[in-house]
Amino acid sequence: MQFSTSFIPDIRFGRGLFGSLVDMVRNLEGTRAVLVVMDGFLAARGLAKELAGQLADAGIEPRLYSEFSGEPKLQHLQDASAIAAGADVVIGVGGGSALDIAKIAACCGASGEDPMFYALAANPLPKNPLKKIMVPTTAGTGSETSATNIFAGPSGKKLWIWGAQTKADLVLLDPELTISLPPHLTAWCGMDAFIHAFEAATNRNAHTGAKLYAHEAMRLVAGSLEAAVKAPGNIEARGRVQLGSCYAGIAIDNCGTAIAHNISHALAGIGAVHHGLATALGFEATLSWLVERETPDLNEAARAIGLSEAAQLPGFVSELMDRCGVERALPKAFADFSAEDLAEEMRAPENQPMRRSTIHEVTDADIEVFAAKMMALAITP
Amino acid sequence: MQFSTSFIPDIRFGRGLFGSLVDMVRNLEGTRAVLVVMDGFLAARGLAKELAGQLADAGIEPRLYSEFSGEPKLQHLQDASAIAAGADVVIGVGGGSALDIAKIAACCGASGEDPMFYALAANPLPKNPLKKIMVPTTAGTGSETSATNIFAGPSGKKLWIWGAQTKADLVLLDPELTISLPPHLTAWCGMDAFIHAFEAATNRNAHTGAKLYAHEAMRLVAGSLEAAVKAPGNIEARGRVQLGSCYAGIAIDNCGTAIAHNISHALAGIGAVHHGLATALGFEATLSWLVERETPDLNEAARAIGLSEAAQLPGFVSELMDRCGVERALPKAFADFSAEDLAEEMRAPENQPMRRSTIHEVTDADIEVFAAKMMALAITP
Numbered sequence: 001m002q003f004s005t006s007f008i009p010d011i012r013f014g015r016g017l018f019g020s021l022v023d024m025v026r027n028l029e030g031t032r033a034v035l036v037v038m039d040g041f042l043a044a045r046g047l048a049k050e051l052a053g054q055l056a057d058a059g060i061e062p063r064l065y066s067e068f069s070g071e072p073k074l075q076h077l078q079d080a081s082a083i084a085a086g087a088d089v090v091i092g093v094g095g096g097s098a099l100d101i102a103k104i105a106a107c108c109g110a111s112g113e114d115p116m117f118y119a120l121a122a123n124p125l126p127k128n129p130l131k132k133i134m135v136p137t138t139a140g141t142g143s144e145t146s147a148t149n150i151f152a153g154p155s156g157k158k159l160w161i162w163g164a165q166t167k168a169d170l171v172l173l174d175p176e177l178t179i180s181l182p183p184h185l186t187a188w189c190g191m192d193a194f195i196h197a198f199e200a201a202t203n204r205n206a207h208t209g210a211k212l213y214a215h216e217a218m219r220l221v222a223g224s225l226e227a228a229v230k231a232p233g234n235i236e237a238r239g240r241v242q243l244g245s246c247y248a249g250i251a252i253d254n255c256g257t258a259i260a261h262n263i264s265h266a267l268a269g270i271g272a273v274h275h276g277l278a279t280a281l282g283f284e285a286t287l288s289w290l291v292e293r294e295t296p297d298l299n300e301a302a303r304a305i306g307l308s309e310a311a312q313l314p315g316f317v318s319e320l321m322d323r324c325g326v327e328r329a330l331p332k333a334f335a336d337f338s339a340e341d342l343a344e345e346m347r348a349p350e351n352q353p354m355r356r357s358t359i360h361e362v363t364d365a366d367i368e369v370f371a372a373k374m375m376a377l378a379i380t381p
Numbered sequence: 382m383q384f385s386t387s388f389i390p391d392i393r394f395g396r397g398l399f400g401s402l403v404d405m406v407r408n409l410e411g412t413r414a415v416l417v418v419m420d421g422f423l424a425a426r427g428l429a430k431e432l433a434g435q436l437a438d439a440g441i442e443p444r445l446y447s448e449f450s451g452e453p454k455l456q457h458l459q460d461a462s463a464i465a466a467g468a469d470v471v472i473g474v475g476g477g478s479a480l481d482i483a484k485i486a487a488c489c490g491a492s493g494e495d496p497m498f499y500a501l502a503a504n505p506l507p508k509n510p511l512k513k514i515m516v517p518t519t520a521g522t523g524s525e526t527s528a529t530n531i532f533a534g535p536s537g538k539k540l541w542i543w544g545a546q547t548k549a550d551l552v553l554l555d556p557e558l559t560i561s562l563p564p565h566l567t568a569w570c571g572m573d574a575f576i577h578a579f580e581a582a583t584n585r586n587a588h589t590g591a592k593l594y595a596h597e598a599m600r601l602v603a604g605s606l607e608a609a610v611k612a613p614g615n616i617e618a619r620g621r622v623q624l625g626s627c628y629a630g631i632a633i634d635n636c637g638t639a640i641a642h643n644i645s646h647a648l649a650g651i652g653a654v655h656h657g658l659a660t661a662l663g664f665e666a667t668l669s670w671l672v673e674r675e676t677p678d679l680n681e682a683a684r685a686i687g688l689s690e691a692a693q694l695p696g697f698v699s700e701l702m703d704r705c706g707v708e709r710a711l712p713k714a715f716a717d718f719s720a721e722d723l724a725e726e727m728r729a730p731e732n733q734p735m736r737r738s739t740i741h742e743v744t745d746a747d748i749e750v751f752a753a754k755m756m757a758l759a760i761t762p
Contacts, residue, residue, distance in 0.1 A: 002395030014383030
């Protein structure tokens with residue numbers, strides 16, 4: 001047994017904690033200016049103005065960046081980094097996009113370098129980035145506890161900036177912030193979190209250190225996702241899913257993902273689709289094949305959620321998706337593409353790490369089968 | 382549900398990893414000088430010379446401090462801090478004393494202040510202490526993952542320096558380093574780790590965030606301690622106990638301890654006794670009384686180690702101590718003291734936090750009973 005786990009930030013969990021955010025910032029000695037990176041719809045709801053007012057009252061200069069939507073693009077990173085320059089703290093409030101932008105802005109704002117300087121590990125990240133507080137308002141991304149940050153480069157191609165220097169110093173989990181998430185997004189994000197945990201706990205990089213978080217994440221999400229979807233005001237259930245998502249982030253931070261994320265990233269390469277939905281569909285399409293391997297890790301993962309063996313996982317997952325109302329359909333735009341288009345993306349160099357980490361060898365023939373299965377979901381019956 | 386968990390350092394776990402320590406130091410950019418704080422008997426075995434040679438070969442100035450024994454005293458901290466001044470990294474190698482000295486030296490060496498400046502939170506710790514790598518060679522203290530550091534002040538009274546700035550940046554767990562620990566110390570330290578986890582998971586401060594680590598620690602230690610004691614060369618078992626001890630350190634870092642540690646600290650106030658032994662004896666003497674409370678946390682802790690309810694814990698623990706050969710006896714010097722002497726120490730102001738955190742109210746009458754039970758162990762039959 002040998003493993004490494006990367007540092008885990010301070011975590012504050014509790015209903016209504018968002019109201020104490022400014023106190024937490026004040027506790028970081030010497031804070032004069034703070035950049036808040038916030039999802040536009042949250043900012044529009046007045047959350048940004050409220051926070052800015054509280055910061056100003058505390059004698060701290062508030063700055064705001066919320067002019068982004070969808071997956072982060074280079075321009076977003078550049079704009080946020082320019083505003084971050086000279087600030088002491090960056091706070092990300094929102095889904096994975098807001099958090100990724102905030103984490104990168106904290107690095108580029110400190111060094112003055114362009115994000116492309118760090119893309120694909122071209123250069124080492126600055127040793128002293130700005131302090132980072134991450135406040136996820138969805139429960140799925142895990143970006144609040146990971147060192148991975150995804151964005152679309154100048155050509156539109158997905159790029160990443162990876163490194164411990166991008167990790168949060170403090171994670172604030174307030175389940176109240178997730179209440180406004182519509183049921184279908186709660187379900188998609190929650191499935192993404194479950195799959196993060198499952199893939200990290202069962203792929204070729206899985207290890208004892210990360211399985212502690214992954215199994216707890218699976219238990220929390222599997223046990224409460226349906227309740228969070230069906231009763232959006234169920235704060236207890238939302239809290240457990242949010243905490244599970246955070247632990248799943250720790251798991252992927254250490255062990256990465258596998259075939260479901262290969263498919264999900266490949267789908268994103270050909271059209272716009274929610275990451276959580278794409279991942280859930282890719283997971284369901286491959287799980288029966290995956291558990292043919294019957295590894296100890298797969299059996300352990302099954303037992304973590306109360307099953308007796310890995311063979312029961314596909315049934316459990318399909319039922320969970322049913323209970324959470326996940327429709328098995330890709331957006332209509334995908335009907336313009338063929339299974340071969342998807343297979344090509346699945347074989348693209350940037351998606352090979354997730355293929356190689358899968359515990360069941362993924363042959364080219366497997367890819368054909370999975371791509372065909374997936375693209376059948378683009379044709380609405 | 383509301384909780385906070387404090388940051389957790391990078392953890393590297395694996396047999397023989399100590400051999401890669403210098404590589405890890407080299408990865409910390411800009412390291413020119415390193416202070417190694419190492420237990421004298423390890424240094425005498427040549428481990429210090431070996432490490433110094435490797436550091437020098439890597440172009441890094443090695444410094445060594447190993448002139449201490451027993452619990453850390455102020456003079457030890459002052460001496461280590463003086464050597465740390467101007468270094469970039471402090472490495473602690475040894476039991477809890479070596480680690481506590483190293484952690485404090487990393488702070489005082491950076492600021493130039495005397496340790497007493499920070500004792501009992503008199504002043505805030507420096508924001509930029511030296512980097513800290515902690516390498517425990519016993520499996521019990523948990524100091525490698527905690528923010529608490531204990532030492533004897535000028536008058537001999539136990540003092541503490543507490544704060545996140547004293548926490549390790551990197552923890553290296555190499556079970557090979559624990560092989561030379563004699564069986565009785567393996568047992569005492571392992572019981573201490575188990576009790577750290579148990580008390581953190583069941584006291585008034587216990588919360589979901591810390592129970593993740595505490596329950597895993599209890600499973601690891603309870604499942605492997607006997608094997609580690611009986612077959613010192615069983616690296617797998619030693620590794621599980623060492624990892625459990627590390628997780629138990631995370632648990633107490635967040636939730637602290639309870640009555641067994643009140644007794645253990647009180648015993649240390651009247652005579653020299655190994656902390657692990659004192660804690661184990663105090664734990665056994667109070668557990669039946671504690672589980673009268675039957676809280677959900679107590680039942681959960683029981684289930685974490687495969688029992689069905691809290692009422693089974695006292696029997697399990699006594700049997701574990703039997704299996705690990707823990708003699709129920711205090712050092713003979715304690716025969717010179719009375720139960721009232723111990724009760725007085727148990728009521729001393731510095732031991733009240735552990736009394737108050739106990740989930741079962743500890744009355745003065747309870748203290749009399751426990752003190753009498755404990756001091757009966759000082760009279761060898």
